[in-house]
Amino acid sequence: MPNPIIAGLCDFIAASPTPFHATQNLKIMFADAGFDVLNEGDNWDIKPNSAYVVTRNDSSIIAFRTGKDWMQGMQMVGAHTDSPCLRIKPNPDVKTHGYAQLGVEVYGGVLLHPWLDRDLSIAGRVSGTDKHGNVVSKLIDFKRPVAVIPNLAIHLDREANSSRVINPQTHLPLILSQQPEQSFDDLLLAECGESMANVLEYELSCYDTQAPSVVGLNNEFICAARLDNLLSTYIGARALLDSQSDQAALFISNDHEEVGSSSASGAHGPFLKSVLERLTHSAVQLTQLISRSSLLSCDNAHGIHPNYADKHDKNHGPILNAGPVIKINNNQRYATTSVSSAKFQKRCQAAGVPLQKFVVRSDMACGSTIGPITATELGIETLDVGAPQWAMHSIRETAGTKDCEYLYQAACAFIS
Known part of the structure; x- marks a missing residue:
């Protein structure tokens, strides 16, 4: 029997064939947990030690917990709702x-x-x-x-x-x-x-229509559609829901990442910034909040495929079920810095979560995530991380069951 995180992930993917369905299901999850549902067109009265959720275009979602004083900084986890x-x-x-x-x-x-x-x-x-x-x-x-x-x-x-x-x-x-x-x-x-x-x-x-399934002689793998990036979306949402802390925290999952994020509901759009502006009262306060905050950009990584091992740098080939992957690219295709990486590694060491690192081969092009986009739009300290997987952008992808649990533990440690 799969653990609750895997079972919940499988159910979430099966019920979320599109970004619209994923956003609707997330909104229900947060509302059922006591998050107040906000409408962008209404006046907001945001209070300390409260929780809220808001959507845009029915396909992007932000949920946040204000903590004792959100002006001291917010720990943010970001993902995306769309898939190729x-x-x-x-x-x-x-x-x-x-x-x-x-x-x-x-x-x-x-x-x-x-x-x-x-x-x-x-x-x-x-x-x-x-x-x-x-x-x-x-x-x-x-x-x-x-x-x-x-x-x-x-x-x-x-x-x-x-x-x-x-x-x-x-x-x-x-x-x-x-x-x-x-x-x-x-x-x-x-x-x-x-x-x-x-x-x-x-x-x-x-x-x-094939349902997600746990595969392998020892149930090592999860095979499903849209693991990129509903795996990160579900785990990020669960981490915000389950973490117990006075720390202000925020979860965002944007639409349109797979086509460049340039839309009203994409990471290039103003959705996140507009929400943060409503939590502050001036440009100075917004800058102060962002400077005290950090973002964990969660998007799956390329695990080394045993049949195609030459497609990886031999020193940076993540193994499935060996822990989340810190993604690094000196050409800024990922937003990880030495500081954001060091802080995350320290939290994961304390939580007992193993980590790996990925750098694309120097003779291959590198993909990207919402991490560099959000960092550019806000100026927020960002780390790119994700569970390793096979067959990215296929109709059915494969990830490690242990990595789902590891990423959940890491996200909870980051938020707390």
Whole structure:
């Protein structure tokens, strides 16, 4: 039987096929724990020793605990709600040889081949009008498999295992049914129910219906969709909920990290800064608060793959289940500094949490996170850290079960 963190993570991922669903589920978690739900358009009356939660665009979330005096500094944990996937196009209906298909757009750096031959469903946010003509939005989730992208048989492409290239425009349209007269808008209207009379727009993602599972002879691994970055999102949220301290603390999970974070709800946007501004009364106080605070940017790291060990610097190849990974890049693709790293290492040593370090090979390009973006926007001391994983950006990824527990312990130690 998996420990509560793993069980909770699996349930959270299964219930969160899109950033909208993840944010909704997080909001419920915090509200059920006594966090007061705020609306950005209202006046706020923030009090000491209280807890609050606020969302933006239904896809990004901030929860915070004020402690005795938040002006003495806040310990912040950041993650992101989005994952690479296939998104449904605005006018998606394609009818070919009697099959009803949907055109898709690639969102983020998707590893495309694993999306073929999967039992796919569709979820996200639908906007339209109700029977009174008011604009309304609704989250939907078909939940059951409704689509598939079949591979081409090897008999029709003898070079498939050595040279097949997937064309997103021509090879990825979903196959829904053999009823091409049925429009996708009609399907959405039926899924929305009586709350919507007319569909005007939507933001819908495809996802694999296979549930998360614990794998390995000794239950060493968790295999699931969207581990990047719902693993960090769930653990960061749980750390804020479970840590007992008078220390002011904040959790944020932004949307749109996988496509550059440049949006109203992304890390390049003003969401976090606007919340911090409402906790202070002047530019000077905001600067003072930020200077006394620090951010733990949590996003999964590349664990060394035993079949592709040459893709790592041999001195910086993180092992699954050997502890969270401090991510370092001298070209500022990660925001870790020697000071932020030293402080984190000290906390983890006291908590008995093992740590590893990752530096990308010097002849390879390095990815990035919300860490450098948030550090740039706020000027806050930041550390980039994450659980090591395999198959990042695949439709199904793998991480270590012990690392989930280690990262949770590390986040709790950081917040406290």
